[in-house]
Amino acid sequence: MAAPTDISPAAYIPLPQQDEEITTLRRALVAKLTYAVGKDPITASEHDWFMATALTVRDRIVDRWFPSTRAIYQEKRKRVYYLSLEFLIGRLLADSLNNLGITNQMRDALRELGVSLERLEAIEPDAALGNGGLGRLAACYMESMASLAVAAHGYGIRYDHGLFRQTINDGWQGEVPENWLASGNPWEFERPEVLVSIGFGGTVEAVEQADGQDTYAWHPAETVEAQAYDTPVVGWRGRHVNTLRLWSARAPDPLKLDAFNRGDHVAALASQAQAAMITQVLYPSDETPAGEELRLRQEYFFSSAALQDIIRRHMRQHDGEIRSLAEHVAIQLNDTHPAIAIPELMRLLVDVHQLPWDEAWDIAVATFSYTNHTLLPEALEHWPVALMERLLPRHMQIIYLINAKHLERLKASGRVSDEQMGEVSLIEESHGRQVRMGWLSFVGSHKVNGVSALHTDLMKTTVFSAFHKIYPDRIVNKTNGVTFRRWLMEANPGLTDLMVDVVGPKILHDAETLGEFAAFADDAGVHERFWAVRKERKAALAALTWEKLHIRLDPEAMFDVQIKRQHEYKRQLLNILQTIALYDQMRAQPHRNWTPQVKIFAGKAAASYHNAKLIIKLINDVARTVNADPTLHGLLKVVFLPNYNVSLAEQIIPASDLSEQISTAGMEASGTGNMKLALNGALTIGTLDGANVEIKEHVGDDNIFIFGLTAAEVQASRAEGLKTAEIVAGSPMLQQVLDQVRSGVFSPDQPDLYKPLVDGLMDHDHFLVLTDFDAYCARQADVRDRWRDKTGWMRSAILNTSHMGFFSSDRAIREYAEDIWNVPVTKR
Numbered sequence: 001m002a003a004p005t006d007i008s009p010a011a012y013i014p015l016p017q018q019d020e021e022i023t024t025l026r027r028a029l030v031a032k033l034t035y036a037v038g039k040d041p042i043t044a045s046e047h048d049w050f051m052a053t054a055l056t057v058r059d060r061i062v063d064r065w066f067p068s069t070r071a072i073y074q075e076k077r078k079r080v081y082y083l084s085l086e087f088l089i090g091r092l093l094a095d096s097l098n099n100l101g102i103t104n105q106m107r108d109a110l111r112e113l114g115v116s117l118e119r120l121e122a123i124e125p126d127a128a129l130g131n132g133g134l135g136r137l138a139a140c141y142m143e144s145m146a147s148l149a150v151a152a153h154g155y156g157i158r159y160d161h162g163l164f165r166q167t168i169n170d171g172w173q174g175e176v177p178e179n180w181l182a183s184g185n186p187w188e189f190e191r192p193e194v195l196v197s198i199g200f201g202g203t204v205e206a207v208e209q210a211d212g213q214d215t216y217a218w219h220p221a222e223t224v225e226a227q228a229y230d231t232p233v234v235g236w237r238g239r240h241v242n243t244l245r246l247w248s249a250r251a252p253d254p255l256k257l258d259a260f261n262r263g264d265h266v267a268a269l270a271s272q273a274q275a276a277m278i279t280q281v282l283y284p285s286d287e288t289p290a291g292e293e294l295r296l297r298q299e300y301f302f303s304s305a306a307l308q309d310i311i312r313r314h315m316r317q318h319d320g321e322i323r324s325l326a327e328h329v330a331i332q333l334n335d336t337h338p339a340i341a342i343p344e345l346m347r348l349l350v351d352v353h354q355l356p357w358d359e360a361w362d363i364a365v366a367t368f369s370y371t372n373h374t375l376l377p378e379a380l381e382h383w384p385v386a387l388m389e390r391l392l393p394r395h396m397q398i399i400y401l402i403n404a405k406h407l408e409r410l411k412a413s414g415r416v417s418d419e420q421m422g423e424v425s426l427i428e429e430s431h432g433r434q435v436r437m438g439w440l441s442f443v444g445s446h447k448v449n450g451v452s453a454l455h456t457d458l459m460k461t462t463v464f465s466a467f468h469k470i471y472p473d474r475i476v477n478k479t480n481g482v483t484f485r486r487w488l489m490e491a492n493p494g495l496t497d498l499m500v501d502v503v504g505p506k507i508l509h510d511a512e513t514l515g516e517f518a519a520f521a522d523d524a525g526v527h528e529r530f531w532a533v534r535k536e537r538k539a540a541l542a543a544l545t546w547e548k549l550h551i552r553l554d555p556e557a558m559f560d561v562q563i564k565r566q567h568e569y570k571r572q573l574l575n576i577l578q579t580i581a582l583y584d585q586m587r588a589q590p591h592r593n594w595t596p597q598v599k600i601f602a603g604k605a606a607a608s609y610h611n612a613k614l615i616i617k618l619i620n621d622v623a624r625t626v627n628a629d630p631t632l633h634g635l636l637k638v639v640f641l642p643n644y645n646v647s648l649a650e651q652i653i654p655a656s657d658l659s660e661q662i663s664t665a666g667m668e669a670s671g672t673g674n675m676k677l678a679l680n681g682a683l684t685i686g687t688l689d690g691a692n693v694e695i696k697e698h699v700g701d702d703n704i705f706i707f708g709l710t711a712a713e714v715q716a717s718r719a720e721g722l723k724t725a726e727i728v729a730g731s732p733m734l735q736q737v738l739d740q741v742r743s744g745v746f747s748p749d750q751p752d753l754y755k756p757l758v759d760g761l762m763d764h765d766h767f768l769v770l771t772d773f774d775a776y777c778a779r780q781a782d783v784r785d786r787w788r789d790k791t792g793w794m795r796s797a798i799l800n801t802s803h804m805g806f807f808s809s810d811r812a813i814r815e816y817a818e819d820i821w822n823v824p825v826t827k828r
């Protein structure tokens, strides 16, 4: 294949004159409100205005969508398909306006109509079709692919209910179904004509051909229809627009009229209810596989719909020539969730398009690539063979055949001993028979990538070590990135303006030029503005905290934040235990010159994850105790902000001074929250885990606080067996904190509530909270010392922002385009 050449930025419509544009927008808004929403401007509600505004913006996007699509079609450009079970999109109004470059004009047009753009932005529901980092990564990559004019489509599921809304009642997490579609979704286009049939169950029939060879026909027992909904994704300055196609399930014959006419109304509607179940809710698990049949149905449903759609488009565009698929199509599997796409493509190529097996396999491997997101063996997906045979009988046969050829090749290579064969087989035989989806993804892809340098190295030496020996060129690294359009420009316009003023508008177009801001790290005038911007954002977060929790925060205090999914490996427990230690020290010496500090937590726990929910309760109990203690004079505050999502992240991140990235080393594949926070000038306190390692290399050792065991030390220390009693005996501070938690100091009404938590730590401490405790406390003390030196702190903060250019998702997408997909991107 020829090496990709850079394509120049497509011509785009220049931004029109201000006044003219405002008038045009105002007219368009009134017309939309009237004719599309059906409301009179006099009586329209804020939500009506939101719909009118979104539809007006969508028209602008559509104007650029068709030329983008036509150009790809005419140039026969290779297309990238990003398959992901999750897209954690958040709100789209501010994003779309910003990328179109009409934020100010729209604000003015609305103001002339007596409407506030900021209020409209605030009432847009979050599209939370994802759990956390993995889903947000998919959303950032969709935005970057559009900005770089990569011809890309996202494929996923249009869940009726995304991630649950978190409530906190008496410190306990509650889950409320989230209903983002309740008042309509103005961004999407329903495509009732784009329907794909998805089969489940049934039998496989072998049909002998004239040449004596068998072909196979699958006769599914059950069929569900996948209906498409398209959301255009607009890139920077509207140069290019891609499509996010989400599938919704429905019965082919939703109303069984014969049953209805017999008077059996329940049966008449049952098939619709059963089909619709597939896309009803997002699995709220994170880092742990769900393992239920419905989850497998979801995975196959959207993978098959995507594959059929991809092949249909390819055949239409390339003269019905299926053999050229890999030249024109690259499919990225975001984790193993869409791994069933590999046998599905084999089924379509061999059974439907009648290609010989080996040729089909070469096409599949050249087409697919796979992103691994976790090394935890318990988090790698496995599907019971019995379930696969029942639900996807033809796919199970295909997997057996893939496995037989895979093992044959290994045997022939002589590089794998007979004992090792069981380990590299796609079928796990020891725990009931299971299909290993990670292994399937690996052998079915030409490239397999990790998401940070450390994670990729660990992939090679741990989970995939046997595979790495056999396929030494297959594993590559693609360190994650985040889109600066959302996470800097939209979330932090004050900081963006400051950098545009001192460095120039090029920082808006090219993240690498952020580096030039470093020249101002010692500039007193820049410091003053930098501090003023932070102060303003901290005051806004303080106002939000007051509104939501009735807790007063001092914007002058250090805002120390840990915002992410609640998971034991992320170690919110370590943070709250250190908070208790600090509380004890402050109470013991209330008149020392303490640094005013606010500990901010936010994050959801999976509904069934007992320990994570207990830790949320502990954080809230500590918060109640600390915040009410008069001896502290408000010098320490602890808050748990409920319902962490993309919009809340956008509010917290620009107000953060200290970023907590304290996972057990070797367990966080990359992290992206760490990038968003450092980009906005927060200093990181963290372990040498995931992308923290590379953040340290970019921002410099003096501008980050690293502590704790390394990944190698974690492995060694687990192998040795932890001596938790010894560790605790060696740390009087830790001893005291554990005694307080265990004896019910923070839970006087239920003194035994946290006993199991502490006993668990003493018993195994799998996440090495106790081991890293003292080092973490010492680093926190260093942080407090540094905070007293305002100038030094600001210098470090500016250097953090300046050196984060590498962590732009534009850089990540360029690397995927060049090394994995072999597709062109626009020049910088």
Ligand SMILES: *Cc1c(COP(=O)(O)O)cnc(C)c1O
Pocket: 131, 132, 133, 136, 563, 564, 565, 644, 645, 646, 649, 670, 671, 672, 673, 674, 676
């Ligand atoms: C960025 C982001 C995440 C990922 O955060 P990590 O700290 O990397 O785990 C999760 N949820 C939301 C809403 C995010 O914006």
